[in-house]
Amino acid sequence: MHNDDIFVIQGGRPLKGAVTISGAKNAAVAILPATILAQGVCVIDNIPQISDVTIMLEILRFLGAEIKSVNPHKYEIDTAHLRSQTVPHEMTKHLRASYYLIGAMLGRFGSAKVASPGGCDFGIRPIDQHLKGFELLGAEVSYEQNAIIEIASKKLIGSQVYFDKVSVGATINVMLAAVKAEGLTVIENAAKEPHVVDLANFLNMMGADIWGAGTDTIKIRGNKPMRGCDYTIIPDQIEAGTYMIAAAATHGDVKVKNIISKHLESLTAKLKECGVQVEDGGDWCKVSAPNPFTCSHIKTGPHPGFPTDLQPQMTVLLCIAGGTSTVTEGVWDNRFKYAGQLLRMGADINVNGQFASIEGVGALRGAPIQADDLRAGAAMIIAGLVAQGETRVENVDHVDRGYEDVVEKLKKLGAKIKRVTPAPVQAATAG
Ligand code: EPU
Numbered sequence: 001m002h003n004d005d006i007f008v009i010q011g012g013r014p015l016k017g018a019v020t021i022s023g024a025k026n027a028a029v030a031i032l033p034a035t036i037l038a039q040g041v042c043v044i045d046n047i048p049q050i051s052d053v054t055i056m057l058e059i060l061r062f063l064g065a066e067i068k069s070v071n072p073h074k075y076e077i078d079t080a081h082l083r084s085q086t087v088p089h090e091m092t093k094h095l096r097a098s099y100y101l102i103g104a105m106l107g108r109f110g111s112a113k114v115a116s117p118g119g120c121d122f123g124i125r126p127i128d129q130h131l132k133g134f135e136l137l138g139a140e141v142s143y144e145q146n147a148i149i150e151i152a153s154k155k156l157i158g159s160q161v162y163f164d165k166v167s168v169g170a171t172i173n174v175m176l177a178a179v180k181a182e183g184l185t186v187i188e189n190a191a192k193e194p195h196v197v198d199l200a201n202f203l204n205m206m207g208a209d210i211w212g213a214g215t216d217t218i219k220i221r222g223n224k225p226m227r228g229c230d231y232t233i234i235p236d237q238i239e240a241g242t243y244m245i246a247a248a249a250t251h252g253d254v255k256v257k258n259i260i261s262k263h264l265e266s267l268t269a270k271l272k273e274c275g276v277q278v279e280d281g282g283d284w285c286k287v288s289a290p291n292p293f294t295c296s297h298i299k300t301g302p303h304p305g306f307p308t309d310l311q312p313q314m315t316v317l318l319c320i321a322g323g324t325s326t327v328t329e330g331v332w333d334n335r336f337k338y339a340g341q342l343l344r345m346g347a348d349i350n351v352n353g354q355f356a357s358i359e360g361v362g363a364l365r366g367a368p369i370q371a372d373d374l375r376a377g378a379a380m381i382i383a384g385l386v387a388q389g390e391t392r393v394e395n396v397d398h399v400d401r402g403y404e405d406v407v408e409k410l411k412k413l414g415a416k417i418k419r420v421t422p423a424p425v426q427a428a429t430a431g
Contacts, residue, residue, distance in 0.1 A: 002421045007393040007407070009384030010416035011366055015252035017413045021240045021259050022048040022404040023073065023233040027195035029097035030172045031202050031233060032056045035065070035077045036104040037179060038206050040228030045074045047233060051400045055095045059087060063101075078228075082108070086148060089115035094401075099127060099169060102151060103176030106139060111152035133161045133174035137181050158183035158222050166302040168193050171218070175200065179208040181222035190218045193303040194263045198234045205229040237263040238375070239403060241310045244268075244287045246382045246410075248276040249317040253288040254413060261285055266306045270296055270314065274321055295323035295360060301330040312338050312379035319347040320386060321360045329354040338376035341369040345387055363388055370394040374402045381406065385415055 023046035033056065035042040047053055049072055057067055057075070063085065066078040084105055092098035092115040105112035117127070131141045131149075139153035158181045161174055171191040176199075178185035190196070192214050200213030206229050209221040240259040247254035248271055261268070261280045268278045268285070274293045279286040296318060300308040308331040318325035319342060329335045336351040343349060344367045348359040366389030371377025377399035384391030396419070399406060410417050 003397045004394075005396050005419050005421050007381060007384070007396050008418050008420050009366070009381065009391045009393070011364075011385050011387035011389065011391060013385070013414055013416060014250045015247050015254050015385070015410070015413040015415060018255040018257055019243050019409050019413060020257045021235045021243070022046070024048070024195055024198065024236040025050055025052055025238070025402045026097070026168070026193070027198040027233050028053050029056055029095070030100050030195060030199045031231065032060060032077070033097075033100040033104040034176060034199060034202060035060070036063070036079050036082060036101075036108050037176065037203070037226045038228045039080055039108070039226065041076060041078045041080075042206070042228045043070070043074065043076050043230045045230070045232040046235075047073050047075055048236065048404045049073065050402055050404055051397070052095055052097065052402060055091070056097065059091050059098065059101065062087070062091065084109040084111060086113040087115060089147070092116065093118040096125070096169070099130060100173055100176060102130070102149060103134070103173035106134060106151055106153065106177045107156070107180035110154070110156070113148055113150045116147040116149060127169065129163050129165060129167045129170035130173045133163070133170055133187075134177055136161050137174070137177055137185065139177070156181035156222070158185040158220070160186045160188065162188040163190065166191050168196060171196050172199055175203065175210065175218065175220060178220040178222055179203055179210070179224070179226065181220075183222060185220040185222060187218040187220070188216065190216055191302055192216070194234055194237055194260070202229075202231045205231055235259050238307060238309045240264060241267045241307065242313050242378045242382070242403070243409070244271065244278070244285065245310065245313045245317055246385060247287040247413075248274070248289040248293075249320065249382050249386050251289045252413070253286070255284055255286045257284045259283060259285060266304060267310055267314075270298060270306060274317065293317060293321035293360075295321045295325040295358075297326045299328040299330050305330070308332055308335060309375050311335060312376045313382055315339075315349070315356065315358065316342065316379050316382045316386065318358045319349065319361060319364060319383075323360055325358040325360070327356045327358065337372045338379055341372070341376075341380060342383060344369060345383055345391070365389055366391040368392045368394070371396055371398040374398050378403060381410070381417070384417070385410070
C-alpha cells in the first residue's frame with residue numbers, strides 16, 4: 001500500500017450480497033490506550049485492521065508495552081513494564097485519538113507528556129473540555145515547546161465535571177483518568193455514543209466501578225485495583241452505516257452482518273424516509289432500494305442524533321434523490337469541504353457555513369476526485385459507485401485510517417473497484 005494510491009471505480013452497478021462489519025475504530029482507539037491502566041495482560045478481540053490502530057499499537061510499543069498478535073484481529077497487550085515518556089509529534093500527528101494517552105497515562109503515572117493530536121481537518125478541534133476535566137480532578141496542565149501537552153497531579157481526586165459541550169473525546173479521556181482518582185467522579189452532559197459505553201464496559205471488566213455510561217450522567221468510583229482482562233470490541237456503527245448507504249444509493253440489495261442495529265436507528269429512520277427498505281434483524285440488517293429516492297432533511301448531532309460521521313455519505317444519496325434536501329452539520333464547523341468534489345460529478349449542492357441545500361439530479365457522472373478526510377473519502381467511493389463511467393479517487397490513505405479491506409468488501413458485493421499505485425513520475429532528462 002502506498003500513500004499516493006488511488007481507487008479506480010466503474011460506477012452504475014447495484015451492490016448485491018452480504019458484507020461483514022469489522023470492529024469499531026473509535027472504540028478500538030480508546031480501548032487500546034486504556035490497557036495502560038491494567039498493569040497486566042489484556043487480550044482484545046475484534047480489533048479492526050486499519051491504519052489508526054496500527055499507529056496506536058506503535059505508540060504503545062514505544063511506551064514499553066509487549067504486544068503479541070494472536071490473529072489479525074486479536075492482540076495480547078502486556079502493559080506491566082510501561083514507562084511514562086513523552087509521546088512525540090511524529091507519533092500523534094496522524095491520530096486524533098492520541099489524546100487518550102493523556103488520560104490513561106495521567107491515571108497510571110500521575111503525569112503525561114503527549115504532543116498535540118492530529119486527525120481529520122474539519123475546522124478548529126479544541127480540547128479545552130478534556131483539560132478542564134483533568135484540572136477538576138486535581139491535575140495541572142502546562143504546554144511545552146512544540147505544542148507538547150504536559151500534565152501532572154500529586155493525587156487525582158474525584159470531582160463533579162460538567163462539560164459545556166457534549167464531547168466524545170472529553171468524556172472518554174476524563175473516564176480514563178477518573179478510574180484512578182480517589183472517591184467519586186460525576187461527569188455531567190456526557191457523550192452517549194456506543195463507543196463511550198464500550199470503553200466503560202472494558203474498564204469495568206478491568207475492575208473499575210463505572211455506571212451510567214450511555215446516559216447524560218456517568219459516575220465513577222475511582223481508585224479500584226485494575227487488572228488485565230479479555231474483551232471483544234463492538235462492531236463499527238459508522239462502517240455499517242457506510243455500507244447501508246452504499247447499498248441504498250446504488251439501488252442494491254445487501255445484508256449487512258455483525259452490527260448492533262440499535263446503534264443505527266437514526267440512519268435507518270432517515271433511509272426509510274427516503275424510500276429505502278430496511279429489514280432489521282438485530283445483529284444484521286438488509287437494505288434494498290428498488291424505487292427512486294425522495295428528498296430528506298438531515299441534522300447531525302451527538303448520539304442518538306444522526307451521526308456526523310455519516311453526513312458526507314448520506315449527502316451523496318441525497319444528491320440523486322428527487323426534490324430539495326437539506327443537511328445541517330450540528331457538530332463540526334467545516335465538514336462540507338468535500339461538496340466541491342461532488343460538484344465536479346454533476347451534483348447540485350449549495351453550501352452556506354454548516355448548512356447545505358441539495359437539488360436532486362438524475363445521475364452523477366464519473367470524474368477525478370479526492371478524499372479530503374476519512375468519511376469524505378467513504379462518500380467519494382459511494383459517489384463513484386453511483387456515477388456513470390469511471391471515477392478516480394485520490395488521497396485514499398485517509399480511507400485506510402478507518403475502513404478495513406474496503407476494496408475487497410465492495411468487490412464481493414459486485415462493485416468494480418480497484419486500488420492502483422500510480423507509476424512514479426519520470427524525472428525530466430536534460431537535452
Ligand atoms: N469540542 C470542544 N471542546 C473540546 C472537545 C470538543 O469544543 O474539548 C467540540 C468540538 O469542536 C466539536 C464537538 O465538541 O464541535 C464534538 O467533538 P467531540 O469531542 O465529540 O469529537 P472527538 O472526540 O474529537 C469523535 C470521533 C469523531 C467524531 C466525533 C463526533 C474519535 C477518535 N473521533 O471525535 O470521529 O466525528 O467524535 O461524533 O472518536 C471519524 O471517525 O471520522 C471521526 C472524525
